[in-house]
Every structure is written in C-alpha cells, then in structure tokens.
Amino acid sequence: MAASPVSPVRVLRSPVFFSVAAAVVIGALFLIGTGADPVAAYRAVITGSLGSAGIGSTLTTGTSVLGMALALAIPLRAGLINLGGDGQLVLGGISAAAVGLYSPLPAPLTTVLAVLAAMAAGALYAALAALCDIRFGVPLLVSSLLLSYPASSLASYLVRYPLKEPGSSLPQTRRLPDGVELPAFGTSTVTVGLVLVALAAVAYHVVDSRTAVGYEMRMTGLNPRFSAYAGVARGPQTLRLMAVSGALAGLVGAVGVLSFPYRFLDGSLTAPGYTWTGLTAALLAAAAPLGTVLASFFFAVLQVGGLSMERTTEVPRELTQVLQAIVIVFLAARLRITWRPKKRRDAAEQLTTEKAEAA
Amino acid sequence: MFDSDLVLSALRALTPILLAALGGALCERAGVFNIGLEGMMLMGCFTAVATSWFTGSPWLGVLAAALAAAAYSLILAVGAVTLKGDAVVLGVAMNLLAVGLTSFLLRTVFGVQGTFDDPDLLGLTEIAGFSPLTWLSWAAVGVAAVLLSRHAWGLRLRGVGEAPDAAATLGVSPTKYKYGAVLVSGVLCGLAGAQLALGNVTLFSENMTAGRGWIAVVAVMLGRALPLGVLLAALLFGLAEAAGFRLQGLGLPQQATDAAPYVVTLIALFLTTARRRRTTGASA
Numbered sequence: 001m002a003a004s005p006v007s008p009v010r011v012l013r014s015p016v017f018f019s020v021a022a023a024v025v026i027g028a029l030f031l032i033g034t035g036a037d038p039v040a041a042y043r044a045v046i047t048g049s050l051g052s053a054g055i056g057s058t059l060t061t062g063t064s065v066l067g068m069a070l071a072l073a074i075p076l077r078a079g080l081i082n083l084g085g086d087g088q089l090v091l092g093g094i095s096a097a098a099v100g101l102y103s104p105l106p107a108p109l110t111t112v113l114a115v116l117a118a119m120a121a122g123a124l125y126a127a128l129a130a131l132c133d134i135r136f137g138v139p140l141l142v143s144s145l146l147l148s149y150p151a152s153s154l155a156s157y158l159v160r161y162p163l164k165e166p167g168s169s170l171p172q173t174r175r176l177p178d179g180v181e182l183p184a185f186g187t188s189t190v191t192v193g194l195v196l197v198a199l200a201a202v203a204y205h206v207v208d209s210r211t212a213v214g215y216e217m218r219m220t221g222l223n224p225r226f227s228a229y230a231g232v233a234r235g236p237q238t239l240r241l242m243a244v245s246g247a248l249a250g251l252v253g254a255v256g257v258l259s260f261p262y263r264f265l266d267g268s269l270t271a272p273g274y275t276w277t278g279l280t281a282a283l284l285a286a287a288a289p290l291g292t293v294l295a296s297f298f299f300a301v302l303q304v305g306g307l308s309m310e311r312t313t314e315v316p317r318e319l320t321q322v323l324q325a326i327v328i329v330f331l332a333a334r335l336r337i338t339w340r341p342k343k344r345r346d347a348a349e350q351l352t353t354e355k356a357e358a359a
Numbered sequence: 360m361f362d363s364d365l366v367l368s369a370l371r372a373l374t375p376i377l378l379a380a381l382g383g384a385l386c387e388r389a390g391v392f393n394i395g396l397e398g399m400m401l402m403g404c405f406t407a408v409a410t411s412w413f414t415g416s417p418w419l420g421v422l423a424a425a426l427a428a429a430a431y432s433l434i435l436a437v438g439a440v441t442l443k444g445d446a447v448v449l450g451v452a453m454n455l456l457a458v459g460l461t462s463f464l465l466r467t468v469f470g471v472q473g474t475f476d477d478p479d480l481l482g483l484t485e486i487a488g489f490s491p492l493t494w495l496s497w498a499a500v501g502v503a504a505v506l507l508s509r510h511a512w513g514l515r516l517r518g519v520g521e522a523p524d525a526a527a528t529l530g531v532s533p534t535k536y537k538y539g540a541v542l543v544s545g546v547l548c549g550l551a552g553a554q555l556a557l558g559n560v561t562l563f564s565e566n567m568t569a570g571r572g573w574i575a576v577v578a579v580m581l582g583r584a585l586p587l588g589v590l591l592a593a594l595l596f597g598l599a600e601a602a603g604f605r606l607q608g609l610g611l612p613q614q615a616t617d618a619a620p621y622v623v624t625l626i627a628l629f630l631t632t633a634r635r636r637r638t639t640g641a642s643a
Contacts, residue, residue, distance in 0.1 A: 034467055081447060137632035138625065141394075141447070142577055146625045149570065150618035157614035276455055283448055316466040321459030328452035329434060333444035 016284060016291075019330035020298075023323045030322065036313045045320075048308020049301040056188040060259075061272070062300035063194045064252050068278025069296040070200055071248035073287040075140075075241045077208065078220040082245050084144030085275035087151030088126050092118035092250025094155040096257045097264035098163060100176040107179030114180065115196075115254045122250020123243040125151060130242035134235040140242070152270065159266045171266035182258045193255035200248060205289035217241065221287070249275075273321070277303065280324050284331060299324060365601050367488075371559065373597030374493045375400065375568075378551035379575035380582070380589045381499055382544025387584040388507065389540035390520035390533075394450030395435050397572020398457030399545050403428040403552020405461040408475065408563040409468060417481045417557050421492070425549035431457070432545025440537045454572070462565045474564035482561035483554075490558040492550055499547065504586040516540060548572070577624050581631060592627070599623040 028038035049058045068085055075082045082088075096118040103110040125147065132143035156171070165174045182191040208214040220227040220237060228234055256269045277299050284298075285291030306320035379396045386393035406427035411420030434453055439446040462472075469475045483490050507513035516536050518526040523533040555571070556563050574596055581595075582588025603616030 030463075081451075083451075132625070132629075136629045137635075138628045139580075142580065142628070143625065145573055146577065146621045146628075149621040153614040153618035156617075157612055160614070161612070279451065280455065283451075316463050318459050318463040318466065322456065322463055325452050325456035325459050328448065329438065329456060332448035332452055333438040333442040 015331055019284070019327045022330045023326040026326055027319060027323045030319060031313075031315060034315055036315045041309050041313045041315055044309040044312040045302065045305030048311075049305035054304055054308065056190055058297075058300050058304045059188075059190045059194060061304050062297055063190070063197050063255060064272070064274045065277050065281060065300045065303070066201065066293060066296035067193075067197045067248055067252035067255065068274045069281035069285075069292050070197070070204055070278075071245045071252070072275075072279045073282035073285065073289070073292045074204060074217075074248070075238075075245045076221075076282050076287040078217045078237065078241055079224060080238060080241060081141050081279075082126065082129070082144050082242060083141055083279075084126065084129050084148040084151075084246075085249050085278065086270045087144075087148030088122040088246040088249035089253045089256075089269055089275060090155045091125050091151050092122040092253025093257045093264050093269045094158055094163070094253075095121035095250070096254035097173045097176070098158075100180045100258065101163070101174060107177065110177075110180050111182065111258060114258060115182075115251065118250040118254035118257075119247040120250070122246035122248070122253065124246070126242040126246025126249070127239055130239045134238060140238065144242075155264070156266050159264055163264070165263075173264045176258070176262045180258070181262055182255065184259070189260060191255065191259045193251075193259060196251060196255070200251070201289060201293050204292075208289050272303075277324065280328050283328055365598070365605060368604070369594065369597035369601040370489070371493065372600050373593045374490065374496050375551040375555045375559065376571050376575050376578060376596060377496045377590060377593040378492070378499065378547045378554065379544075379572055380578040380593055381496070381503055381586060382547035382551075383575050383579040384582065384584040384586060384589050385503065385516070385540045385547075386544050387579050388513075388520045389516050389537045390523065391435070391439055391537050391541055392446045392450070393435060393541065393544055394447060394573075394576050395432070395453035396450075396544070396548055396575045397568050397570070398450075398454035399428045399431055399548035400552040400555065400572050400575075401454075401457040401461055401566070401568045402431045403549035404556035404567055405464060405552075405563055406549070407553035408480065408556045409464075411482075411557060412475075412477070412480050415481060417483050420557055421483070421550065421553040424553040425546045428549025428552060429542050429545035432541050432548070436538045436541040440534055440541070458566050461563075465563065465565065472565075474562060476562040476564075480561055482557045490554055492554040492558055495550065496554075500586045500590050507586065551575075574620070574624065577628065581624070581627055595627055596620050596624055 024042075028042075031038040031041050048054045068089070071088070072082055072085060096114040099114040099117040100110060103113055105113060126144070129140060129144035129147050132138040132147070133140040136143075159173055160171045163173045165172055182193050184191045208218070216227065216232045216237065219230065220232055220234070224234070252274060253269055257264050261268075278296070281295035281299050282292055284295040302320040302324060306317035309315055309319070310317040379400050382399075383393050383396050403424035407417075407420040407424035409420075410423035411417045414420070431453070434456075435446065435449055438444040438449045465475060466472055483492065485491075486494060505513075507517065515526065515531045516539075518529070519531060519533045519536040526533055526536075551571075552568070555567065575593075578589050578592035578596065581592035582590070599620040603619040606619075607613055607616045
C-alpha cells in the first residue's frame with residue numbers, strides 16, 4: 001500500500017476494498033433478514049452522518065475515533081499491539097478533570113495544563129505496560145490489557161469518592177469552571193480537539209515517511225529480526241512508541257472531558273468503544289497514516305449513521321458494530337501483522353505446500 | 360479469612376475461565392494463538408440463554424452453546440490455518456464481532472437492550488453442590504492432561520505445534536490437528552459461556568464475559584499450556600476474585616477489589632517469567 005500509482009483494478013483487488021464490500025453485502029443480508037429495506041437503511045446511514053444535521057456529530061465522534069486510531073496505529077506500525085487503550089484513555093480523562101477542577105491558573109492556561117496532564121498520564125501508564133514487556137518478559141499484548149482494568153477501577157474510585165460532585169447521585173465530578181474547555185467552532189460540538197488530533201495525524205505522516213525514526217518503525221514492523229540486526233534497539237523503541245501511543249489516548253480522554261459534558265462521568269469515555277473502533281481503523285489501514293485518517297472517518301460515519309438508521313428503519317444500531325468487525329475478519333484472513341512483501345510470501349507458502357505434498 | 364466458603368466460591372467463579380483456558384491451551388499446543396476465547400464464550404452465553412428460553416431445557420441450551428461456539432471458532436480455523444491470516448487480528452475481530460452480534464440479536468430476538476432476565480428462564484441445576492459443567496471442567500482437565508502427555512493424539516498435536524514440517528513428514532496433517540484443536544476450544548468456550556449464563560447467573564447481558572476470555576488467555580500463558588498448570592492459574596484468579604468479595608465486606612472499596620484479580624495475575628506473570636529466565640539462563 002505504498003505510493004504506487006492507483007489503478008482501478010488494483011483497488012478492486014485490494015483486500016481493503018474486498019473486506020469493506022463483503023461487510024456491506026453481509027450487512028444487507030442481515031437487514032433483509034430482519035425485514036428492513038437495505039437501500040433505505042444504508043441511505044439513512046449516509047444522510048444521517050453526512051447530512052447537515054449529522055456532520056457535526058460525525059466530526060465530534062471522528063475526533064475521538066481518529067485520536068484512538070492514531071494511538072493504536074503508531075505502535076502497530078512497528079508490529080506492536082496496544083490493547084490498553086481504554087485504561088490510558090480513562091486515566092487521561094480523570095487527570096484532565098482533576099487539573100481542570102483544582103488548578104489555580106487562569107482558565108486558558110488551566111485548559112492547556114489539563115491537556116498536557118492527560119497526555120502525560122496516558123504516556124506514563126502506557127510506558128508501564130512497555131516496561132512489563134521489556135524488563136519482565138510479559139508480552140505487551142497481555143501487559144497492556146491487564147493494566148487497563150486497574151486503571152479503569154482507579155478512575156472509577158476517584159470519581160466516586162475524592163472527586164465526586166457533592167450531592168449528585170451520579171458517579172461524576174463537578175462541572176469544570178467556566179472557560180476551562182476546548183473552544184468550539186461556532187455553535188457546533190466540534191472543538192479544537194479535532195485540530196489537535198489532525199495535527200497529530202500530520203505529524204505521524206511526516207515522521208513516518210520522512211524521518212529515520214519512522215523508517216526504523218516501519219522496518220521493525222516488516223521484519224523485527226532484520227531491524228534488530230540493523231541496530232534498532234527494540235526495548236527503547238517499544239518504550240517510545242508506547243509512550244506516544246498512551247499520550248494520544250490521554251489526549252482523547254482530555255478532549256472528552258474538556259468538551260460537553262465538561263466533567264468526568266464514570267464509564268462515559270469507554271462506553272462508545274472508541275478504543276476498539278480505533279483499533280479496527282488502524283488495522284484496516286495497516287497503520288498507514290493517511291489510511292488511518294480515512295478509515296477513522298469511515299467508522300465515524302458508520303457509528304453516527306447507525307443511530308439514524310435505527311430511527312428510520314428500526315434496525316438496531318448494533319448492526320454497525322457487526323459490520324465493523326466483519327471488515328476486520330475478512331481483512332485479517334488476508335493480512336499479517338508483519339507485512340511481508342506479497343511475492344516472497346507466496347513463494348514461501350508455495351515452498352511449504354510443496355514440501356508438505358512431497359511428504 | 361481463608362476458609363472453605365472462600366474456596367467454594369472461588370471454585371464456582373473459576374469454571375468458565377478454566378473451560379476456556381483449557382481450549383486455549385490445546386490451541387497453543389497445536390501452534391494456533393487463540394485470543395478469540397472471549398468472543399467464543401460470549402456466543403456461548405447468548406446461545407445457551409436463547410435456547411434454554413425457547414425450548415425450556417437448559418441442557419439443550421448447553422448443547423446448543425457448545426455447537427454454536429464451535430461453529431464460530433471456524434472463523435479462526437479457516438482464517439488462521441487455511442488462509443494463513445494473522446491469528447491475533449482475527450481473535451480481536453472475533454471478540455468485537457461477538458459483542459456486536461449478541462447485542463444485535465438481543466434486540467432483534469428478545470427486543471430488549473442491555474440485559475435479558477426472566478424468572479421463567481431455566482438455569483442449570485446443581486449436582487452435589489456444583490454445576491454439572493464444573494464437574495465436567497475438572498474431568499476435562501484430567502482428560503486433557505492424559506491425552507497430551509500419554510496418548511498418540513496428544514503427541515501428534517504437540518508435534519504439529521512444535522514442528523509442523525516434521526509432523527507432516529511423518530504423515531500427520533498439521534491442518535487437521537489445528538482444526539481439531541480450534542474446534543475443541545470452541546466447544547469448551549461454548550460450555551464456559553453456558554456455565555456463565557445458566558450456572559453462575561441465569562441471564563444474558565451485553566458483554567457479560569467482561570474480560571474472562573482474556574484472563575483465560577493469560578491463564579494459558581501462566582500455566583504454560585499444561586492442563587494442570589492452567590487449572591492452578593485459573594484457581595489463582597478465582598481465589599483473587601473471591602478474596603476480593605470478602606475484602607469488600609470488610610470495607611475496602613469495590614473498585615480496589617475489582618482490580619485485584621488483574622493485578623494478582625500480572626504479578627504472577629512477573630514471577631513465573633522471571634524464574635523461567637533464571638532457570639533457562641536465556642533472555643526470551
């Protein structure tokens with residue numbers, strides 16, 4: 001999926017196109033199965049998410065999806081899977097809320113400080129998962145996931161006891177002071193958070209395509225043994241990539257708290273499933289920067305459009321989650337995390353089959 | 360605070376994890392990294408509840424759960440073994456698909472959102488103080504241990520996992536054994552789901568497996584894919600959970616005890632990998 005000329009045939013034969021098309025077809029079968037009109041349902045998805053009433057919501061959702069997708073794509077580029085996105089996201093959110101509530105600085109500075117604190121919290125926690133891998137030999141996949149649960153529990157505890165809004169029946173913090181928020185565009189719900197996440201995407205693209213760090217990252221993803229042989233220190237690289245990943249997840253947490261509802265409500269950051277949607281987007285794009293942006297937008301459209309599909313056709317919106325997973329099931333069957341060049345892979349497979357047949 | 364009640368409640372809590380982890384261990388031995396246990400289990404939960412509700416028989420529910428989860432596990436078998444796709448990505452996708460699919464079906468079949476819970480839904484009746492599936496899970500540990508270490512099937516399965524080319528040379532089809540291991544893990548996860556939804560509780564709620572499949576993945580790692588090792592690892596987790604409930608009664612906040620099993624598991628992983636490194640003298 002490098003920058004080779006894009007011919008229509010290549011697009012049609014690409015696994016990404018195939019997976020998305022297969023999911024759309026299977027989704028249509030589901031719709032027919034529940035007695036709904038698939039054309040009307042898909043039209044509702046598109047008009048509901050891209051029409052004037054829905055586009056703001058799509059961009060707001062897209063901000064969080066893209067943020068998480070970038071957070072998961074960056075380690076994935078080097079073949080590492082961070083399954084602890086939820087924990088890093090939640091710690092970011094609760095840190096932003098704590099700073100927002102208790103910082104003595106003027107509101108604009110407090111907002112900046114809250115964002116930085118959230119990123120630092122996410123980064124440190126993700127780095128802890130990396131350390132478990134590097135120092136203690138617990139695979140990153142497992143360490144990041146296991147650490148995610150205590151982080152959610154910790155945030156849940158903080159918001160129920162020390163940071164709880166007095167008198168409220170909900171597990172939530174007080175509302176942030178006036179002005180401690182990310183500025184919104186006009187009257188929409190779209191905030192500066194979108195700009196921050198977009199900047200992160202641009203930075204990722206530049207680092208990925210133009211710098212030695214990006215080259216080392218892709219090289220490790222393609223072939224970790226070669227990259228180790230070429231002198232890339234695996235440990236520090238894992239640590240750095242995970243810290244960046246956690247910082248971005250923390251940023252998404254901050255965006256969630258520093259915009260509506262302007263507080264930390266237990267479970268509200270993880271309930272929409274941004275982490276998993278983000279991971280799906282990153283996988284679909286094979287962690288390539290531009291692809292990740294496109295895939296995130298696609299899934300934001302599905303997620304928001306699913307709501308209007310539910311309103312017009314009474315088909316449960318969970319269907320969009322099913323479609324999202326089907327895309328990855330089809331894609332995964334065609335793809336490996338270590339993306340070996342296709343020709344060599346085919347040759348290698350042929351060799352093993354021949355060997356097996358000879359035997 | 361450690362008494363027989365604690366051990367009993369730990370034993371009840373660990374059955375779903377133990378069944379799923381045994382399935383994971385078989386896959387691991389056959390050389391298929393199975394992290395789709397969570398999703399297979401969730402499919403089992405839903406099928407068990409739906410079948411028990413419509414037929415009025417929890418036993419048919421158990422059977423249907425085993426079959427449905429086995430059918431679901433074919434995604435991993437076809438994707439990872441036949442098409443040589445990435446097992447990790449497939450597993451993650453299967454877990455997501457199961458959450459979406461069961462939530463979708465919950466709304467289309469039962470017309471409810473969140474939780475389906477009805478006094479007429481029949482759960483499993485206990486035999487001698489434990490669910491029949493709990494007894495089955497212990498029997499399965501024994502059977503798996505004997506098969507893997509003493510029987511030709513187990514030897515071939517391990518051979519397929521450790522040296523597929525050598526196994527193929529000796530006329531053992533790696534594909535067949537890998538399919539077999541994945542399908543059996545599907546059956547076991549289906550039973551785990553049935554135990555969770557008709558044994559531990561009698562209801563279905565969205566994402567009710569709540570990470571148990573992942574704990575099973577860790578139990579496989581901690582128990583080095585040995586049936587008895589997996590049993591000990593699952594027991595550790597069950598004890599941590601049961602002790603957590605006990606501590607909650609003593610005034611510790613619920614969130615601290617919720618986190619306890621994960622922290623205990625992580626620490627156990629530290630200790631075992633550290634010891635393994637010392638004994639082998641090599642870095643992993």
